[in-house]
Amino acid sequence: MAKTYSIRQLTKEMGVTSRTLRHYEDEGLLSPERQGLARIYSQRDRARLQLILRGRRVGFSLAEIREILDLYNAEDHGVAQFQHSRKKFAERIVALEAQRKDIDESIAELKLAVERADNFLAEHHAAQNPPRVKMTGYSVMPAAE
Amino acid sequence: MAKTYSIRQLTKEMGVTSRTLRHYEDEGLLSPERQGLARIYSQRDRARLQLILRGRRVGFSLAEIREILDLYNAEDHGVAQFQHSRKKFAERIVALEAQRKDIDESIAELKLAVERADNFLAEHHAAQNPPRVKMTGYSVMPAAE
DNA sequence: GCCTCCGTTTACGCGAACGTCAAGATGAGT
């Protein structure tokens, strides 16, 4: 028999609440089997959940995630549908690459900020009780553009 | 005289509405000067706005952005404050790097999906009117884990 | 004087993504 999961198991493993899983079900992102009332999650459900959560972490809305999942999930497609899917996927890729650029830039800026803090702390390590200090040189903002 | 911007100019340049700028001001993210009632945005305001918008694109909440901006912006810090800032910045960097990993994985998966679509379309290009086709091999989901 | 922009404040509204009760079903253990 294929391995299955209770709702509790899955919430603990994935770090979400049961409410979240039910919400995803309401939104059509998951559709676990039932044993009576209880939900029984399959490996496939678990895999979908992982995709959903990663989608969320990269900023997709649940509606967007559902769309992607539907495109993946289709069992019965014509050529036109495949072309449509391909196009959608390609669009997502472009958006994600732009987002990665934003992230890289943010990281670079934060690293600069860390460096400046380190410099400051190094300077004022020997000095005892530096009572108050004005920011030197670099103004309030990192250089824009 | 340093260059300044009206609210309209800034909205057009940045692709946001005036409501958004006022909202950021309400939230303490911007504080443009005034000429009477009218807002006058400086270069610094513009730079901050760019940071805000990029922050939003990478998934920061306005509260988080304000915190980062405040850390940047402080004019008068003690050693303890600098240490605190440094720590916060470092945490953000770690989070962003994790996020970049998620993005890279998402991109990789979407590229696979595009490839599969291309394969399908190549196969069924010569064939006329492929009426209906079942997904072959790869199941509903990409391999989990 | 009046129109037309561009700007302002105040404030209610909204969709997304859940949180948070309330009230009950179901099975396992004693």
Added chain:
DNA sequence: ACTCATCTTGACGTTCGCGTAAACGGAGGC
């Protein structure tokens, strides 16, 4: 049979990030 944990289905509440009127204030052109 009783308790207990774990599940269920509503259904209203909350936070965030603005959208969207409503109502008004100058400044410039005709």
